[in-house]
Amino acid sequence: MAKEHKRPDGRKNSEMRPMSAKIGVVPNADGSAMFSFGNTIAIAAVYGPRQLHPQHMQDPARGILRVNYDLLSFSVSDRKKPGPSRRSQEISKVTEWALLPVVELKEFPNTVIDVQIYIIQADAGTRTAGINAASLALAHAGIPMKNLICSVAVGKQDKELIVDLTKEEEDFEEGEGATDFAIAKIANTNEYTLLQLDGKIQPEVVKEILNLADKACDEIYEFQKKTLKESISK
Amino acid sequence: MSSMPSSNLTIEAMKKIFAEGKRFDGRKLTELRDISITLDISNKAEGSAGVKIGKTEVLVGVKLGIGTPYPDSPDKGNLTVSGDLLPLASPRFEMGPPDFWGIELPRLVDRAVRESHMIELDKLVIEEGEKVWTVYIDIYPINDDGNLIDAATIGAIIALKNTMMPELDKDGKIDYEKKATKKFPLSKGISPISFSFFKLGNSVIMDPTREEEETCEARVTFGLSNWKDQYMINSCQKSGNTPFTKEEIGQIMDLLPKKFEEVNEKLKKFL
Numbered sequence: 372m373a374k375e376h377k378r379p380d381g382r383k384n385s386e387m388r389p390m391s392a393k394i395g396v397v398p399n400a401d402g403s404a405m406f407s408f409g410n411t412i413a414i415a416a417v418y419g420p421r422q423l424h425p426q427h428m429q430d431p432a433r434g435i436l437r438v439n440y441d442l443l444s445f446s447v448s449d450r451k452k453p454g455p456s457r458r459s460q461e462i463s464k465v466t467e468w469a470l471l472p473v474v475e476l477k478e479f480p481n482t483v484i485d486v487q488i489y490i491i492q493a494d495a496g497t498r499t500a501g502i503n504a505a506s507l508a509l510a511h512a513g514i515p516m517k518n519l520i521c522s523v524a525v526g527k528q529d530k531e532l533i534v535d536l537t538k539e540e541e542d543f544e545e546g547e548g549a550t551d552f553a554i555a556k557i558a559n560t561n562e563y564t565l566l567q568l569d570g571k572i573q574p575e576v577v578k579e580i581l582n583l584a585d586k587a588c589d590e591i592y593e594f595q596k597k598t599l600k601e602s603i604s605k
Numbered sequence: 606m607s608s609m610p611s612s613n614l615t616i617e618a619m620k621k622i623f624a625e626g627k628r629f630d631g632r633k634l635t636e637l638r639d640i641s642i643t644l645d646i647s648n649k650a651e652g653s654a655g656v657k658i659g660k661t662e663v664l665v666g667v668k669l670g671i672g673t674p675y676p677d678s679p680d681k682g683n684l685t686v687s688g689d690l691l692p693l694a695s696p697r698f699e700m701g702p703p704d705f706w707g708i709e710l711p712r713l714v715d716r717a718v719r720e721s722h723m724i725e726l727d728k729l730v731i732e733e734g735e736k737v738w739t740v741y742i743d744i745y746p747i748n749d750d751g752n753l754i755d756a757a758t759i760g761a762i763i764a765l766k767n768t769m770m771p772e773l774d775k776d777g778k779i780d781y782e783k784k785a786t787k788k789f790p791l792s793k794g795i796s797p798i799s800f801s802f803f804k805l806g807n808s809v810i811m812d813p814t815r816e817e818e819e820t821c822e823a824r825v826t827f828g829l830s831n832w833k834d835q836y837m838i839n840s841c842q843k844s845g846n847t848p849f850t851k852e853e854i855g856q857i858m859d860l861l862p863k864k865f866e867e868v869n870e871k872l873k874k875f876l
Contacts, residue, residue, distance in 0.1 A: 562848035574858040
């Protein structure tokens with residue numbers, strides 16, 4: 372890429388929005404966290420491991436991870452009808468799969484770990500912010516984990532690759548349009564646990580996208596660690 | 606065929622044989638089963654197709670109705686993809702509201718079709734902001750022996766290619782009985798195909814049988830199309846419990862164009 376592409380908020384192509392995070396935002400929960408990318412704010416609460424009901428759903432070999440993701444009705448421009456939608460059910464499931472590989476569920480047979488994720492304010496990247504919040508909340512709950520999960524969206528605006536799109540950037544329609552590729556990975560590995568996109572991306576560009584996501588995820592990982600450390604040193 | 610989850614014996618045996626580059630049915634890891642197509646499987650549909658991939662069979666029908674446009678697209682027709690995992694098609698499918706897989710299947714087909722812009726939705730407006738055509742793509746598996754998503758996407762594409770526009774009567778209502786002579790508006794040369802890759806241990810396979818699909822630990826599905834002489838990924842979704850590595854994704858990216866050409870060649874006369 373020869374010349375730098377202009378983004379509405381003046382960011383560099385590879386630059387994420389400012390992150391912020393807070394641990395313990397839901398005192399009732401066993402673990403909880405807020406994570407935000409710019410104007411996108413997600414909160415996650417973890418309850419469990421606790422006994423799973425109904426009993427026939429229990430797995431005597433391992434615990435179950437159960438994720439629920441949704442938007443608060445007022446978090447988007449057109450009010451979202453409260454209650455689960457097909458979109459939110461799908462995102463819940465892919466989020467579950469994104470987190471699952473690092474959670475040591477074998478330690479907790481017959482139990483469930485519930486992860487509740489809600490978006491308070493949406494400006495694109497809600498599932499990735501939700502995954503980062505959930506990863507922090509699981510750690511805060513003291514659930515044994517192999518590693519943290521870091522998540523970011525890398526997008527393409529016409530031919531330009533950009534990291535962490537806003538809604539305005541996602542709605543871009545010229546040339547090849549805008550494509551948002553949501554990615555999650557196990558921190559410091561080359562293992563990807565979420566891959567989700569709609570739009571137009573050439574197969575040969577995918578590698579470049581993963582490299583950009585890696586760089587962003589390294590930063591997210593450092594930020595997550597810092598946030599967790601600060602929360603216990605207080 | 607039972608609906609039991611894979612036994613540990615099956616998992617271990619399959620892992621071992623995959624690692625040697627072989628499969629129970631004699632195929633290579635990324636070798637596809639035969640595909641056969643039947644056109645016009647139901648004459649009440651505006652377009653329809655049956656797809657068989659090995660023993661997997663899916664019927665797809667396109668119906669057109671009149672609806673009101675979505676507020677954010679007053680100058681476009683509507684597209685709705687639904688699917689029903691009929692208990693007829695597998696001992697694994699049950700009556701009642703759709704489970705996750707019943708929700709995911711039509712959503713993946715929807716995204717492969719919609720994001721490729723194969724349908725010229727802007728040509729499906731009857732009265733801007735008021736009245737538009739609604740395109741219903743309905744998917745019914747008849748026999749599930751794995752790889753339903755890819756079979757359903759092929760069925761949807763071929764059904765769309767064979768869809769005719771019903772006539773409107775004097776009052777602007779649809780006259781389904783009158784012979785349709787107008788073609789359905791499709792972008793020239795665009796026909797997306799979806800490709801699902803399944804992972805077990807360190808092996809990645811394509812076009813799994815039901816047994817293989819149930820034994821595999823993760824899946825990633827790509828909707829691919831040809832757009833302005835380039836291959837374009839229009840949709841992607843990963844599912845399952847284990848990650849894909851960067852190397853595996855690289856391998857898949859190399860395979861996609863080749864497999865697209867291979868399947869396109871098989872489907873050519875229906876597209």
